[in-house]
Amino acid sequence: MSVIAPPPPTIRPTTSSRATRVLGVLSIVGIVALAVFGLFITPPDAELGETIRILYMHVPTVSAAYVAFVVTAVASVAYLWKRTEFWDLLAASSAEIGVLFFALTIFNGMLWGKITWGVFWRWEPRLTTTTVLFLTYLGYLAVRRIPATVSTRATVSAVIGILAVVNIPITHKAVDWWRGLHQEKTIFGTVDPEMQGTQLFTAYLGLTVFLLLFLWLLIHRFRLAWLSERAEERVLDRAIADRRAESVEEAP
Amino acid sequence: MSTTGYIAAAWFGTFAAVAAYAAWIIRRSRRAAALVPEEDQRWM
Amino acid sequence: MDVNESLTDDPESSDAAEIAPSSLDLTPRTGQHTAASGHRSLRAVFAIGAVVVVVLALVAVLFTGLRDASTFFYNVDEAADRREDLAGERFRMQGNVVPDSVVTTESGVSFVISYGGAEVPVDHVGDPPELFGPKIPVVLEGTFVGNRFASDEILIRHDNAYDEANPERIQEAERDAQQGVAG
Numbered sequence: 086m087s088v089i090a091p092p093p094p095t096i097r098p099t100t101s102s103r104a105t106r107v108l109g110v111l112s113i114v115g116i117v118a119l120a121v122f123g124l125f126i127t128p129p130d131a132e133l134g135e136t137i138r139i140l141y142m143h144v145p146t147v148s149a150a151y152v153a154f155v156v157t158a159v160a161s162v163a164y165l166w167k168r169t170e171f172w173d174l175l176a177a178s179s180a181e182i183g184v185l186f187f188a189l190t191i192f193n194g195m196l197w198g199k200i201t202w203g204v205f206w207r208w209e210p211r212l213t214t215t216t217v218l219f220l221t222y223l224g225y226l227a228v229r230r231i232p233a234t235v236s237t238r239a240t241v242s243a244v245i246g247i248l249a250v251v252n253i254p255i256t257h258k259a260v261d262w263w264r265g266l267h268q269e270k271t272i273f274g275t276v277d278p279e280m281q282g283t284q285l286f287t288a289y290l291g292l293t294v295f296l297l298l299f300l301w302l303l304i305h306r307f308r309l310a311w312l313s314e315r316a317e318e319r320v321l322d323r324a325i326a327d328r329r330a331e332s333v334e335e336a337p
Numbered sequence: 338m339s340t341t342g343y344i345a346a347a348w349f350g351t352f353a354a355v356a357a358y359a360a361w362i363i364r365r366s367r368r369a370a371a372l373v374p375e376e377d378q379r380w381m
Numbered sequence: 382m383d384v385n386e387s388l389t390d391d392p393e394s395s396d397a398a399e400i401a402p403s404s405l406d407l408t409p410r411t412g413q414h415t416a417a418s419g420h421r422s423l424r425a426v427f428a429i430g431a432v433v434v435v436v437l438a439l440v441a442v443l444f445t446g447l448r449d450a451s452t453f454f455y456n457v458d459e460a461a462d463r464r465e466d467l468a469g470e471r472f473r474m475q476g477n478v479v480p481d482s483v484v485t486t487e488s489g490v491s492f493v494i495s496y497g498g499a500e501v502p503v504d505h506v507g508d509p510p511e512l513f514g515p516k517i518p519v520v521l522e523g524t525f526v527g528n529r530f531a532s533d534e535i536l537i538r539h540d541n542a543y544d545e546a547n548p549e550r551i552q553e554a555e556r557d558a559q560q561g562v563a564g
Contacts, residue, residue, distance in 0.1 A: 099370035099378065116352065124348065133539070134339050139347045146351065151359060185358050192369070193347045199341050202536045203510035209453045213446030221406045227431035232424055241507075264453050266520060268539045279369075305362050312369035315377050 098125075100308035104305055108301040115294035122287040123156045130284065137284070139197040145291035147190040153183030154222065156303070161246030164239055170314065176246050177229055177304040182299060184222050191215065202266055209265035211256065218252040225249055234275035387402035454520050458497030464525055473520050473537065474501070474530060494521065494530070505532040512537045 101109075102204045123141040130137035158175035194212075197207045206212065225245045229238060370378060453508065454473035476496030483492040489505040490513075503521060513519065513535055523532035 120348065124344070135344065138344045182358075185354065189351050189354055190344045192350055196343045196347045200340055201512065201539055203512075204534070204536060207453075207536065210448045213442060216442050216446070217439060219344040220435050220442065224432060224435040224439070227428060227435055230424070230428035231432065232428070266453070266536060266538060302355075302359065302362070305359070305366070309356050309362050309366045309369060312366060312373050312378070316369045316372035319372055 090237060094264055100305045105304050106134045112297045112301050115297055119294050123324060126238050127283045127287050136200055140191055141287055143146045143190055143193040145295035148292055149295040150183045150186035150190060153179045154250055157246045158250035161243035174310040178303055179227050180222055180308050182302050187219055207266055210259040210263035211265050211267035213254040214259040218256050218310055221249045221252055281308050385391050426483055456496045457501050458499035461499040462499055468525055473522050473523050475520045478515055482551050501530050503530045509535050510537055511550055
Protein backbone atom coordinates (compact mmCIF):
# COMPACT_ATOMS: atom_id res chain seq x y z
CA MET A 86 0.00 0.00 0.00
CA SER A 87 1.21 3.40 -0.76
CA VAL A 88 -0.46 6.67 -0.16
CA ILE A 89 0.34 9.89 -1.88
CA ALA A 90 0.33 12.39 0.90
CA PRO A 91 -2.77 14.56 0.95
CA PRO A 92 -2.07 18.09 -0.16
CA PRO A 93 -0.81 20.28 2.64
CA PRO A 94 -3.39 22.86 3.59
CA THR A 95 -2.40 25.80 1.47
CA ILE A 96 -4.13 28.94 0.35
CA ARG A 97 -1.37 30.49 -1.68
CA PRO A 98 -1.71 30.19 -5.43
CA THR A 99 0.73 27.57 -6.52
CA THR A 100 2.18 29.18 -9.59
CA SER A 101 2.57 32.73 -8.41
CA SER A 102 5.66 34.60 -7.40
CA ARG A 103 6.45 38.23 -6.76
CA ALA A 104 6.94 38.81 -10.48
CA THR A 105 3.54 37.39 -11.41
CA ARG A 106 1.79 39.30 -8.67
CA VAL A 107 3.25 42.55 -9.96
CA LEU A 108 2.26 41.61 -13.50
CA GLY A 109 -1.21 40.68 -12.33
CA VAL A 110 -1.78 43.97 -10.57
CA LEU A 111 -0.47 45.91 -13.58
CA SER A 112 -2.71 43.93 -15.92
CA ILE A 113 -5.82 44.58 -13.86
CA VAL A 114 -5.07 48.28 -13.48
CA GLY A 115 -4.43 48.36 -17.22
CA ILE A 116 -7.73 46.65 -18.00
CA VAL A 117 -9.63 49.17 -15.91
CA ALA A 118 -7.82 52.08 -17.58
CA LEU A 119 -8.43 50.53 -21.00
CA ALA A 120 -12.14 50.17 -20.29
CA VAL A 121 -12.37 53.79 -19.16
CA PHE A 122 -10.55 55.07 -22.23
CA GLY A 123 -11.93 52.60 -24.75
CA LEU A 124 -15.55 52.75 -23.69
CA PHE A 125 -15.99 56.27 -22.36
CA ILE A 126 -13.22 58.81 -22.93
CA THR A 127 -12.39 58.23 -26.59
CA PRO A 128 -14.71 59.87 -29.10
CA PRO A 129 -16.43 57.76 -31.75
CA ASP A 130 -14.31 57.37 -34.87
CA ALA A 131 -15.02 59.67 -37.81
CA GLU A 132 -15.40 56.74 -40.17
CA LEU A 133 -16.19 53.76 -37.96
CA GLY A 134 -18.33 55.50 -35.39
CA GLU A 135 -18.89 53.66 -32.14
CA THR A 136 -17.81 50.37 -33.68
CA ILE A 137 -14.17 51.40 -33.25
CA ARG A 138 -14.62 50.35 -29.62
CA ILE A 139 -14.76 46.73 -30.73
CA LEU A 140 -11.46 47.24 -32.54
CA TYR A 141 -9.89 48.25 -29.21
CA MET A 142 -10.33 44.54 -28.38
CA HIS A 143 -9.85 43.09 -31.87
CA VAL A 144 -6.46 44.61 -32.64
CA PRO A 145 -4.55 44.03 -29.36
CA THR A 146 -5.80 40.44 -29.04
CA VAL A 147 -4.52 39.60 -32.50
CA SER A 148 -1.22 41.35 -31.81
CA ALA A 149 -0.78 39.39 -28.57
CA ALA A 150 -1.75 36.16 -30.33
CA TYR A 151 0.88 36.76 -33.02
CA VAL A 152 3.48 37.47 -30.34
CA ALA A 153 2.46 34.22 -28.61
CA PHE A 154 2.84 32.22 -31.82
CA VAL A 155 6.22 33.79 -32.52
CA VAL A 156 7.31 32.87 -28.98
CA THR A 157 6.18 29.30 -29.74
CA ALA A 158 8.25 29.27 -32.93
CA VAL A 159 11.35 30.70 -31.25
CA ALA A 160 11.02 28.28 -28.33
CA SER A 161 10.57 25.42 -30.81
CA VAL A 162 13.80 26.34 -32.57
CA ALA A 163 15.51 26.60 -29.19
CA TYR A 164 14.17 23.17 -28.25
CA LEU A 165 15.55 21.52 -31.36
CA TRP A 166 18.88 23.16 -30.60
CA LYS A 167 19.13 22.73 -26.81
CA ARG A 168 16.78 19.76 -26.30
CA THR A 169 15.67 20.93 -22.88
CA GLU A 170 12.24 20.59 -21.30
CA PHE A 171 12.10 24.35 -20.65
CA TRP A 172 11.83 25.28 -24.32
CA ASP A 173 9.32 22.56 -25.11
CA LEU A 174 6.98 23.58 -22.29
CA LEU A 175 7.41 27.27 -23.11
CA ALA A 176 6.42 26.62 -26.72
CA ALA A 177 3.35 24.65 -25.64
CA SER A 178 2.26 27.20 -23.03
CA SER A 179 2.61 30.12 -25.41
CA ALA A 180 0.66 28.33 -28.17
CA GLU A 181 -2.27 27.67 -25.85
CA ILE A 182 -2.54 31.33 -24.84
CA GLY A 183 -2.12 32.33 -28.48
CA VAL A 184 -5.09 30.14 -29.41
CA LEU A 185 -7.18 31.76 -26.68
CA PHE A 186 -6.32 35.29 -27.83
CA PHE A 187 -6.78 34.40 -31.47
CA ALA A 188 -10.21 32.90 -30.78
CA LEU A 189 -11.11 36.18 -29.07
CA THR A 190 -9.86 38.11 -32.10
CA ILE A 191 -12.19 36.09 -34.33
CA PHE A 192 -15.07 36.53 -31.89
CA ASN A 193 -14.61 40.32 -31.75
CA GLY A 194 -14.09 40.48 -35.48
CA MET A 195 -17.34 38.64 -36.14
CA LEU A 196 -19.26 41.07 -33.95
CA TRP A 197 -17.63 43.99 -35.74
CA GLY A 198 -18.36 42.43 -39.13
CA LYS A 199 -22.01 41.99 -38.28
CA ILE A 200 -22.52 45.68 -37.57
CA THR A 201 -20.33 47.10 -40.31
CA TRP A 202 -20.35 44.63 -43.21
CA GLY A 203 -23.77 43.29 -42.32
CA VAL A 204 -22.68 39.67 -41.88
CA PHE A 205 -20.77 37.73 -39.21
CA TRP A 206 -18.68 35.81 -41.69
CA ARG A 207 -17.70 35.51 -45.33
CA TRP A 208 -15.04 33.22 -46.75
CA GLU A 209 -12.97 36.14 -47.93
CA PRO A 210 -9.16 35.92 -47.98
CA ARG A 211 -8.30 37.40 -44.59
CA LEU A 212 -10.96 35.35 -42.84
CA THR A 213 -10.04 32.19 -44.70
CA THR A 214 -6.33 32.49 -43.92
CA THR A 215 -7.25 33.35 -40.34
CA THR A 216 -9.21 30.10 -40.09
CA VAL A 217 -6.24 28.18 -41.48
CA LEU A 218 -3.94 29.79 -38.91
CA PHE A 219 -6.36 29.03 -36.08
CA LEU A 220 -6.83 25.41 -37.13
CA THR A 221 -3.07 24.94 -37.45
CA TYR A 222 -2.49 25.90 -33.83
CA LEU A 223 -5.47 23.83 -32.66
CA GLY A 224 -3.74 20.98 -34.48
CA TYR A 225 -0.49 21.79 -32.69
CA LEU A 226 -2.25 21.52 -29.32
CA ALA A 227 -4.04 18.32 -30.37
CA VAL A 228 -0.80 16.69 -31.54
CA ARG A 229 0.75 17.44 -28.16
CA ARG A 230 -1.97 15.39 -26.51
CA ILE A 231 -1.20 12.23 -28.45
CA PRO A 232 0.56 9.90 -26.01
CA ALA A 233 4.21 9.60 -26.96
CA THR A 234 7.58 9.70 -25.33
CA VAL A 235 8.56 13.09 -23.96
CA SER A 236 11.26 13.60 -26.57
CA THR A 237 9.09 12.47 -29.51
CA ARG A 238 6.25 14.76 -28.46
CA ALA A 239 8.64 17.66 -28.04
CA THR A 240 10.39 17.11 -31.37
CA VAL A 241 7.22 16.65 -33.43
CA SER A 242 5.52 19.65 -31.88
CA ALA A 243 8.64 21.79 -32.30
CA VAL A 244 8.60 21.08 -36.03
CA ILE A 245 4.90 21.99 -36.23
CA GLY A 246 5.49 25.06 -34.05
CA ILE A 247 8.11 26.30 -36.52
CA LEU A 248 6.13 25.51 -39.69
CA ALA A 249 2.89 26.99 -38.32
CA VAL A 250 4.37 30.46 -37.87
CA VAL A 251 4.54 30.84 -41.67
CA ASN A 252 0.77 31.34 -41.45
CA ILE A 253 1.24 34.73 -39.80
CA PRO A 254 2.75 36.64 -42.75
CA ILE A 255 0.30 34.93 -45.13
CA THR A 256 -2.68 35.95 -43.02
CA HIS A 257 -1.24 39.41 -42.51
CA LYS A 258 -0.62 40.00 -46.22
CA ALA A 259 -3.85 38.33 -47.38
CA VAL A 260 -5.55 41.71 -47.58
CA ASP A 261 -2.86 42.98 -49.97
CA TRP A 262 -2.60 39.83 -52.09
CA TRP A 263 -6.29 39.10 -52.66
CA ARG A 264 -9.49 41.07 -52.85
CA GLY A 265 -11.72 40.78 -49.86
CA LEU A 266 -14.04 42.39 -47.43
CA HIS A 267 -11.53 43.01 -44.66
CA GLN A 268 -9.93 46.45 -44.71
CA GLU A 269 -6.44 46.54 -46.06
CA LYS A 270 -4.73 48.02 -43.09
CA THR A 271 -6.19 48.11 -39.70
CA ILE A 272 -6.44 51.66 -38.52
CA PHE A 273 -3.75 51.03 -35.93
CA GLY A 274 -1.40 49.42 -38.44
CA THR A 275 0.22 52.72 -39.22
CA VAL A 276 0.50 55.68 -36.97
CA ASP A 277 -2.08 57.83 -38.62
CA PRO A 278 -1.39 61.48 -37.89
CA GLU A 279 -5.07 62.18 -38.49
CA MET A 280 -6.05 59.80 -35.76
CA GLN A 281 -7.11 61.63 -32.69
CA GLY A 282 -4.77 61.65 -29.72
CA THR A 283 -6.91 59.69 -27.29
CA GLN A 284 -7.78 57.08 -29.93
CA LEU A 285 -4.11 56.49 -30.62
CA PHE A 286 -3.32 56.41 -26.91
CA THR A 287 -6.13 53.89 -26.33
CA ALA A 288 -4.85 51.73 -29.17
CA TYR A 289 -1.37 51.58 -27.61
CA LEU A 290 -2.81 51.13 -24.13
CA GLY A 291 -4.76 48.12 -25.40
CA LEU A 292 -1.63 46.65 -26.92
CA THR A 293 0.30 47.14 -23.66
CA VAL A 294 -2.48 45.63 -21.56
CA PHE A 295 -2.78 42.52 -23.70
CA LEU A 296 0.98 42.01 -23.83
CA LEU A 297 1.07 42.25 -20.02
CA LEU A 298 -1.84 39.81 -19.79
CA PHE A 299 -0.02 37.48 -22.17
CA LEU A 300 3.15 37.56 -20.10
CA TRP A 301 1.21 37.04 -16.89
CA LEU A 302 -0.73 34.08 -18.26
CA LEU A 303 2.39 32.66 -19.91
CA ILE A 304 4.37 32.48 -16.68
CA HIS A 305 1.49 30.81 -14.85
CA ARG A 306 0.78 28.45 -17.72
CA PHE A 307 4.45 27.50 -18.01
CA ARG A 308 4.65 26.72 -14.30
CA LEU A 309 1.48 24.64 -14.56
CA ALA A 310 2.99 22.68 -17.44
CA TRP A 311 6.15 22.14 -15.42
CA LEU A 312 4.18 21.03 -12.34
CA SER A 313 2.08 18.65 -14.45
CA GLU A 314 5.21 17.02 -15.82
CA ARG A 315 6.62 16.56 -12.30
CA ALA A 316 3.27 15.25 -11.03
CA GLU A 317 3.06 12.72 -13.84
CA GLU A 318 6.57 11.54 -13.17
CA ARG A 319 5.78 11.06 -9.50
CA VAL A 320 2.60 9.14 -10.21
CA LEU A 321 4.57 6.95 -12.57
CA ASP A 322 7.43 6.47 -10.12
CA ARG A 323 4.93 5.47 -7.44
CA ALA A 324 3.30 2.99 -9.73
CA ILE A 325 6.60 1.40 -10.60
CA ALA A 326 7.66 1.30 -6.95
CA ASP A 327 4.33 -0.28 -5.96
CA ARG A 328 4.64 -2.84 -8.68
CA ARG A 329 8.14 -3.73 -7.51
CA ALA A 330 6.98 -3.97 -3.90
CA GLU A 331 4.15 -6.28 -4.90
CA SER A 332 6.43 -8.59 -6.79
CA VAL A 333 8.80 -8.73 -3.80
CA GLU A 334 5.87 -9.69 -1.55
CA GLU A 335 4.66 -12.29 -3.98
CA ALA A 336 8.10 -13.88 -4.26
CA PRO A 337 8.51 -17.01 -2.11
CA MET B 338 -28.98 43.92 -30.96
CA SER B 339 -27.80 47.50 -30.91
CA THR B 340 -24.25 48.64 -31.59
CA THR B 341 -23.87 49.15 -27.85
CA GLY B 342 -24.90 45.54 -27.32
CA TYR B 343 -22.24 44.31 -29.73
CA ILE B 344 -19.58 46.47 -28.09
CA ALA B 345 -20.59 45.21 -24.64
CA ALA B 346 -20.54 41.61 -25.86
CA ALA B 347 -17.06 42.04 -27.33
CA TRP B 348 -15.55 43.57 -24.19
CA PHE B 349 -17.34 41.37 -21.71
CA GLY B 350 -16.75 38.23 -23.74
CA THR B 351 -13.05 38.96 -24.09
CA PHE B 352 -12.32 39.56 -20.44
CA ALA B 353 -14.68 36.82 -19.24
CA ALA B 354 -12.81 34.33 -21.42
CA VAL B 355 -9.42 35.49 -20.13
CA ALA B 356 -10.68 35.29 -16.52
CA ALA B 357 -12.09 31.81 -17.08
CA TYR B 358 -8.81 30.68 -18.59
CA ALA B 359 -6.84 32.13 -15.65
CA ALA B 360 -9.16 30.36 -13.20
CA TRP B 361 -8.68 27.10 -15.08
CA ILE B 362 -4.88 27.45 -14.83
CA ILE B 363 -5.08 28.14 -11.09
CA ARG B 364 -7.34 25.13 -10.50
CA ARG B 365 -5.14 22.75 -12.41
CA SER B 366 -2.03 24.17 -10.75
CA ARG B 367 -3.38 23.54 -7.27
CA ARG B 368 -4.08 19.90 -8.13
CA ALA B 369 -0.71 19.38 -9.74
CA ALA B 370 1.16 21.22 -6.99
CA ALA B 371 -0.38 18.93 -4.38
CA LEU B 372 1.50 16.05 -5.96
CA VAL B 373 4.82 17.79 -6.26
CA PRO B 374 7.17 18.48 -3.33
CA GLU B 375 7.92 22.06 -2.48
CA GLU B 376 11.53 21.86 -3.53
CA ASP B 377 10.35 21.34 -7.11
CA GLN B 378 8.43 24.60 -7.01
CA ARG B 379 11.44 26.78 -7.29
CA TRP B 380 9.67 30.05 -7.99
CA MET B 381 8.12 30.23 -4.52
CA MET C 382 -4.87 1.57 -3.91
CA ASP C 383 -5.32 4.88 -2.18
CA VAL C 384 -3.42 6.50 -4.96
CA ASN C 385 -6.73 7.04 -6.59
CA GLU C 386 -8.39 8.97 -3.84
CA SER C 387 -6.26 12.02 -3.56
CA LEU C 388 -6.31 12.45 -7.30
CA THR C 389 -9.80 11.71 -8.42
CA ASP C 390 -11.79 13.41 -5.71
CA ASP C 391 -12.76 15.94 -8.33
CA PRO C 392 -13.73 14.03 -11.43
CA GLU C 393 -14.18 17.23 -13.41
CA SER C 394 -10.61 18.23 -12.91
CA SER C 395 -8.67 18.05 -16.08
CA ASP C 396 -5.78 16.72 -14.06
CA ALA C 397 -7.85 13.81 -12.92
CA ALA C 398 -8.52 13.04 -16.53
CA GLU C 399 -4.96 13.59 -17.61
CA ILE C 400 -3.24 11.56 -14.99
CA ALA C 401 -6.08 9.05 -14.60
CA PRO C 402 -4.35 6.94 -11.97
CA SER C 403 -7.31 4.61 -11.67
CA SER C 404 -6.31 3.16 -14.96
CA LEU C 405 -2.58 3.22 -14.42
CA ASP C 406 -0.88 0.46 -16.23
CA LEU C 407 1.17 -1.16 -13.53
CA THR C 408 2.93 -3.71 -15.64
CA PRO C 409 6.64 -2.94 -15.69
CA ARG C 410 7.63 -0.87 -18.63
CA THR C 411 10.65 -1.73 -20.62
CA GLY C 412 11.13 1.36 -22.73
CA GLN C 413 11.52 5.00 -21.98
CA HIS C 414 8.79 6.38 -19.79
CA THR C 415 6.14 8.26 -21.65
CA ALA C 416 4.84 11.76 -21.45
CA ALA C 417 1.40 10.36 -20.94
CA SER C 418 0.84 7.98 -18.15
CA GLY C 419 -2.68 6.84 -17.57
CA HIS C 420 -5.14 5.31 -19.89
CA ARG C 421 -3.09 5.65 -22.99
CA SER C 422 -5.39 4.01 -25.49
CA LEU C 423 -8.44 6.14 -24.67
CA ARG C 424 -6.39 9.31 -24.51
CA ALA C 425 -4.73 8.42 -27.77
CA VAL C 426 -8.11 7.89 -29.45
CA PHE C 427 -9.31 11.33 -28.39
CA ALA C 428 -6.09 13.08 -29.29
CA ILE C 429 -5.72 11.40 -32.66
CA GLY C 430 -9.42 11.99 -33.33
CA ALA C 431 -8.91 15.69 -32.62
CA VAL C 432 -5.91 15.84 -34.95
CA VAL C 433 -7.89 14.10 -37.71
CA VAL C 434 -10.81 16.52 -37.32
CA VAL C 435 -8.45 19.51 -37.46
CA VAL C 436 -6.66 18.19 -40.55
CA LEU C 437 -9.95 17.48 -42.34
CA ALA C 438 -11.21 20.96 -41.47
CA LEU C 439 -7.96 22.46 -42.77
CA VAL C 440 -8.28 20.60 -46.07
CA ALA C 441 -11.92 21.68 -46.39
CA VAL C 442 -11.10 25.32 -45.70
CA LEU C 443 -8.16 25.35 -48.07
CA PHE C 444 -10.17 23.81 -50.90
CA THR C 445 -13.35 25.85 -50.56
CA GLY C 446 -11.81 29.06 -49.26
CA LEU C 447 -8.71 29.57 -51.33
CA ARG C 448 -10.23 28.27 -54.54
CA ASP C 449 -12.00 31.56 -55.10
CA ALA C 450 -9.85 33.71 -52.87
CA SER C 451 -8.54 35.66 -55.86
CA THR C 452 -12.07 36.42 -57.05
CA PHE C 453 -13.96 37.11 -53.86
CA PHE C 454 -15.65 39.79 -55.93
CA TYR C 455 -15.55 41.32 -59.41
CA ASN C 456 -15.46 45.06 -59.76
CA VAL C 457 -18.44 46.50 -61.65
CA ASP C 458 -16.43 47.11 -64.82
CA GLU C 459 -15.02 43.55 -64.81
CA ALA C 460 -18.44 42.06 -64.17
CA ALA C 461 -19.93 44.14 -66.99
CA ASP C 462 -17.19 42.94 -69.36
CA ARG C 463 -17.80 39.33 -68.41
CA ARG C 464 -21.58 39.55 -68.47
CA GLU C 465 -21.97 36.60 -70.83
CA ASP C 466 -19.62 34.32 -68.90
CA LEU C 467 -21.31 35.17 -65.65
CA ALA C 468 -24.88 34.76 -66.92
CA GLY C 469 -26.86 32.63 -64.50
CA GLU C 470 -23.87 32.38 -62.18
CA ARG C 471 -23.96 33.60 -58.61
CA PHE C 472 -21.06 35.92 -57.83
CA ARG C 473 -20.09 39.04 -55.90
CA MET C 474 -19.77 42.49 -57.43
CA GLN C 475 -18.05 45.48 -55.86
CA GLY C 476 -18.64 49.16 -56.51
CA ASN C 477 -19.94 52.43 -55.14
CA VAL C 478 -23.61 53.27 -54.87
CA VAL C 479 -24.36 56.09 -57.33
CA PRO C 480 -25.82 59.11 -55.49
CA ASP C 481 -29.49 59.84 -56.14
CA SER C 482 -29.99 56.41 -57.70
CA VAL C 483 -31.43 54.73 -54.60
CA VAL C 484 -35.15 54.00 -54.88
CA THR C 485 -37.11 52.05 -52.29
CA THR C 486 -39.14 49.27 -53.89
CA GLU C 487 -41.77 46.88 -52.58
CA SER C 488 -39.27 44.08 -52.04
CA GLY C 489 -36.21 46.15 -51.14
CA VAL C 490 -34.20 48.81 -52.94
CA SER C 491 -33.07 49.56 -56.47
CA PHE C 492 -29.97 51.57 -57.22
CA VAL C 493 -27.07 51.91 -59.61
CA ILE C 494 -23.60 50.72 -58.70
CA SER C 495 -20.50 52.05 -60.43
CA TYR C 496 -16.81 51.29 -60.53
CA GLY C 497 -14.03 51.84 -63.03
CA GLY C 498 -16.27 53.82 -65.35
CA ALA C 499 -18.95 51.13 -65.66
CA GLU C 500 -22.43 51.26 -64.16
CA VAL C 501 -24.88 48.44 -63.49
CA PRO C 502 -28.46 48.85 -62.26
CA VAL C 503 -29.28 46.69 -59.25
CA ASP C 504 -32.50 45.27 -57.84
CA HIS C 505 -31.98 44.24 -54.26
CA VAL C 506 -34.42 42.04 -52.38
CA GLY C 507 -34.47 42.54 -48.63
CA ASP C 508 -33.67 45.36 -46.24
CA PRO C 509 -30.36 47.09 -46.96
CA PRO C 510 -27.95 47.28 -43.99
CA GLU C 511 -27.94 50.34 -41.78
CA LEU C 512 -24.79 51.85 -43.25
CA PHE C 513 -26.08 51.55 -46.83
CA GLY C 514 -26.38 54.82 -48.68
CA PRO C 515 -25.12 56.95 -51.57
CA LYS C 516 -21.40 56.65 -52.43
CA ILE C 517 -20.92 53.79 -49.98
CA PRO C 518 -18.66 51.06 -51.36
CA VAL C 519 -20.57 47.78 -51.30
CA VAL C 520 -20.16 44.15 -52.28
CA LEU C 521 -23.35 42.63 -53.66
CA GLU C 522 -24.17 38.93 -53.87
CA GLY C 523 -26.46 37.76 -56.65
CA THR C 524 -26.81 37.11 -60.39
CA PHE C 525 -27.22 38.99 -63.64
CA VAL C 526 -30.81 39.03 -64.86
CA GLY C 527 -30.57 40.54 -68.31
CA ASN C 528 -28.78 43.85 -67.94
CA ARG C 529 -29.70 44.21 -64.29
CA PHE C 530 -28.13 42.63 -61.25
CA ALA C 531 -30.46 40.79 -58.87
CA SER C 532 -28.91 41.03 -55.41
CA ASP C 533 -30.02 39.45 -52.16
CA GLU C 534 -27.13 40.49 -49.91
CA ILE C 535 -25.42 43.85 -49.53
CA LEU C 536 -22.09 43.84 -47.69
CA ILE C 537 -20.63 47.19 -46.70
CA ARG C 538 -16.94 47.52 -47.50
CA HIS C 539 -14.59 49.33 -45.20
CA ASP C 540 -11.18 50.08 -46.55
CA ASN C 541 -8.66 52.79 -47.19
CA ALA C 542 -10.04 53.41 -50.67
CA TYR C 543 -13.04 54.82 -48.88
CA ASP C 544 -10.95 57.70 -47.55
CA GLU C 545 -9.42 58.51 -50.90
CA ALA C 546 -12.58 58.08 -52.92
CA ASN C 547 -14.81 60.10 -50.65
CA PRO C 548 -12.86 62.72 -48.73
CA GLU C 549 -15.95 64.83 -48.28
CA ARG C 550 -17.71 61.97 -46.49
CA ILE C 551 -15.01 61.87 -43.87
CA GLN C 552 -15.55 65.53 -43.14
CA GLU C 553 -19.27 64.95 -42.87
CA ALA C 554 -18.73 61.99 -40.59
CA GLU C 555 -16.28 63.94 -38.45
CA ARG C 556 -18.77 66.72 -38.12
CA ASP C 557 -21.49 64.22 -37.23
CA ALA C 558 -19.22 62.52 -34.72
CA GLN C 559 -18.37 65.79 -33.04
CA GLN C 560 -22.01 66.74 -32.94
CA GLY C 561 -22.70 63.33 -31.46
CA VAL C 562 -20.19 63.93 -28.68
CA ALA C 563 -21.37 67.46 -28.03
CA GLY C 564 -24.99 66.37 -27.95
